[in-house]
Amino acid sequence: MEEMSTDKLAVLIDADNAQASVISELLEEIAKFGITNIKRAYGDWTTTQLKSWKDHLHTHAIQPIQQFSYTNGKNATDSSLIIDAMDILHENRLDGFCIISSDSDFTRLATRIRESGLKVYGFGEQKTPEAFISACDKFVYTENLREIKEVPQTNNEQNRLKDIITKAVIAVSDDDDWANLSAVVKHINKNYPSFDPRTYGYDKYGKLMKSLDYLELNEIPFNKNRNVHIFIRVID
Numbered sequence: 001m002e003e004m005s006t007d008k009l010a011v012l013i014d015a016d017n018a019q020a021s022v023i024s025e026l027l028e029e030i031a032k033f034g035i036t037n038i039k040r041a042y043g044d045w046t047t048t049q050l051k052s053w054k055d056h057l058h059t060h061a062i063q064p065i066q067q068f069s070y071t072n073g074k075n076a077t078d079s080s081l082i083i084d085a086m087d088i089l090h091e092n093r094l095d096g097f098c099i100i101s102s103d104s105d106f107t108r109l110a111t112r113i114r115e116s117g118l119k120v121y122g123f124g125e126q127k128t129p130e131a132f133i134s135a136c137d138k139f140v141y142t143e144n145l146r147e148i149k150e151v152p153q154t155n156n157e158q159n160r161l162k163d164i165i166t167k168a169v170i171a172v173s174d175d176d177d178w179a180n181l182s183a184v185v186k187h188i189n190k191n192y193p194s195f196d197p198r199t200y201g202y203d204k205y206g207k208l209m210k211s212l213d214y215l216e217l218n219e220i221p222f223n224k225n226r227n228v229h230i231f232i233r234v235i236d
Contacts, residue, residue, distance in 0.1 A: 007034030007095035007119065010088050013062070014101035015043035016077050018124070018142075020053040025145035026123055027060055030098050033121050033138070037094060042081045044069045078105045085109055089116060096120065099136075102128040110135035122193070133194045144198035153200065161200065162214060164192055166234050169215070173233060178218065181206060181230040206230055 011030060030036060039062040043050045046068070057064050067080040085097060089112075096119030099106050103124075110120045110132065122128070122136035126143055133139040153161070168187040173179040185205050188195050197208040209215055209232055216235050219228040 005032070005034045008037045008093070009034040009096050009098055009121075010038040010085070010094050011036050011040070011062075011098045012038075012081050012085055012100070013041040014077060014081055014099075014103060014106070015041045015050050015053050015064075017103045018100045020056050022142050022145050023056045023060060023062075026100065026142065029123070029140055029145055030121070033098070033119070034096060036098075038088065039063060040065050040081075040084065042067055042077045042084075044077070075105075078103065082106070082109050085113070089113060089118070094118065096137075098123065100124065101132075104129035104132045107131045107135045136193050138189060139194040141194065141196065141199065144196050162212075164188060164195060165209070165212065166214070169232055169234050177233045178231045179233065181209065181232055184232065 098121045100123045122139040169179045172183040202208040218231045
């Protein structure tokens, strides 16, 4: 069983640019990374555009932060979130931040937080700009928080998957070309923040690897409960 993290986290939601419909699943996902000490959602709550959020705020004890829209656009909400994040950062009492937005405006914020040695977990739709994704330690597509379905992949997507997997296996393999699955996963998470087996229709890395015909798997039991270490290598 995977050990849950006890890192203390701040969850900051750009309500103008996030989906209220996945908030329950999103908070369950965040629980994998740590304990949420702060939960805030930013937006102009006097408008009808955020009406769908209101029940979720009460249900999940999320504090709404009012930010009037002084000008057209979403800059006021973004600025309010960024200022709060920097204040929280300088209080020096947390281990990481979860930023929920599909907006690239938080790229510099994520970078600045990481420069201070804290983790940044991003959550947004697949339309999220690559700059923000790359600025996070881990980025989760909110589409993957819904029911997992096997999604047909284009040739380009399959080629990208193969490139990521084979490079990771080769990077951490031993002299016999075998690599421990856990080491492969760590390498992928470090180098590809948005990579997620759920994107390809599988809830676990092991299931994804077993589906790939260019990999060979070897499962080695290591205790009486029949738990196994999984080793993989690329088939020439």
